[in-house]
Amino acid sequence: MDFTSILSLVIAGLITNNIVLVRSIGICPFLGVSKKLDSSVGMGAAVTFVLVLSSVVCYLLYHFVLVPLEYEYLQTIVFILIIAVLVQLLDIVLKRISPSLYNSLGVYLALITTNCAVLGTANDVIANGYNLLETVVQSVSVGLGFTLALVLMAGIREKMELSKIPKPFQGLPIALITAGIMAIAFAGLGGMTF
Amino acid sequence: MSKAELKETALGGIISNPVFVLVLGTCPTIAKSDTISNAIGLGLATAFVLICSNIFISLLRKLIPDKVRLPAYIVIIATFVTLVQLFVAKFLPDLNTSIGAFIPLIVVNCIILGRAEAFASKNGVLMSALDGVSMGLGFTLAIGLMGAIRQGLGAIGLTLFQKTAGGFIVFGLLMALFNFVFYIINARKTKALFEKGGN
Incomplete structure (x- = not known):
């Protein structure tokens, strides 16, 4: 695998195929946890970590356990269980090792299990037939793309708190429309190739 | 169960609509509402999983220990999602190419776990089934x-609205419209x- 194909995976994950704003996966946390800048950074970091870990574990399990046993149709059940277990494990480990990080992430950690970005990426990696290196690159860039979208949105929403918005649009409607306008910008870069 | 409870459950899909009022399951709503056929296909697939998982979780609610209930629910839901996945792949190949990637994601659709x-973990089988039908059809609607x-906006040349950006914008505008209607109704009621009450 050469450098340009890695670079195009990174650009796609970050911008042109951004998981939230172009593929519209993982919107619940994107809308729910984008009210404050610092909590959005924490959520982004937690999701990225779980995403990379679960993609790699799911990749290994699929190719070395499910395929040899011909149990591929169990993919969805096995993957969601792996993700749930990993999140629970991370919860326990972080509580022991780094209580400060645990406290800053604590609330969001449990929510990651039901984040479709995590399961979506694990499924994508299998569907696209990536190898291990591509899997790692893809999941890191998707996670960073998620964080980027979340942080940008939080920055805008913090400013929006101060502006006058018509009453029916307050809260989620204006956030959705803002996200739509951001999505136009992200999709506009879609023609870029290397 | 009383008649009022029955009515409340049956109308739950409309009054507390999972998408516009509870704001659950936003990912498939935005991603796969680009055409009517995709939307109805994914809506019915989700409704099927919701009804089946509600029934089974309600049946098993006294057997599942409280501490492991979430993993147990997820396994039940994932089983039905796999059924739908296999069914669509075998019998509806066209639908499979357009919404196939989103069918496994029904597992993490917050409506179902919600x-x-x-x-379902608190009510009887029949009520849970009714709740599943009502909420599932509310989501499909x-x-x-x-x-x-x-699709209508796309057909008159505004193809932007069939992309993700359009999904966000249409969803935002619809939600604002519903908020507006609620405000008017509430204002009338208080008036x-x-x-x-007065004088």
Whole structure:
């Protein structure tokens, strides 16, 4: 695998195929946890970590356990269980090792299990037939793309708190429309190739 | 169960619509409401999983220990999702190419786990089935409405609305519209109450 194909995976994950704003996966946390800048950074970091870990574990399990046993149709059940277990494990480990990080992430950690970005990426990696290196690159860039979208949105929403918005649009409607306008910008870069 | 409870459950899909009022399951709503057929297909697939998982979780609610209930629910839901996945792949190949990637994601659709936790784990089988039907059809109705609007706008040349950006914008505008209608209804209600109660 050469450098340009890695670079195009990174650009796609970050911008042109951004998981939230172009593929519209993982919107619940994107809308729910984008009210404050610092909590959005924490959520982004937690999701990225779980995403990379679960993609790699799911990749290994699929190719070395499910395929040899011909149990591929169990993919969805096995993957969601792996993700749930990993999140629970991370919860326990972080509580022991780094209580400060645990406290800053604590609330969001449990929510990651039901984040479709995590399961979506694990499924994508299998569907696209990536190898291990591509899997790692893809999941890191998707996670960073998620964080980027979340942080940008939080920055805008913090400013929006101060502006006058018509009453029916307050809260989620204006956030959705803002996200739509951001999505136009992200999709506009879609023609870029290397 | 009383008649009022029955009515409340049956109308739950409309009054507390999972998409526009509870704001659950936004990912498939935005991603796959680009055409009516995609929207209805995914809506019905989700409704099927919701009804089946509600029934089974309600049946097993006294057997599942409280501490491991979430993993147990997820396994039940994932089983039905796998059934739908295999069925669509075998019998509806066209639908499979357009919404195939989103079918496994029904597992993490918050509507299903939300109803399991909030309703099916506390109520009897029949009520849970009714709740599943009502919520499932409410979801299908909402995503179908979005699909109709977006396909219509796309058909008159505004193809932007069939992309993700359009999904966000249409969803935002619809939600604002519903908020507006609620405000008017509430304002009328308080006004009527005021006039009736006062002097």
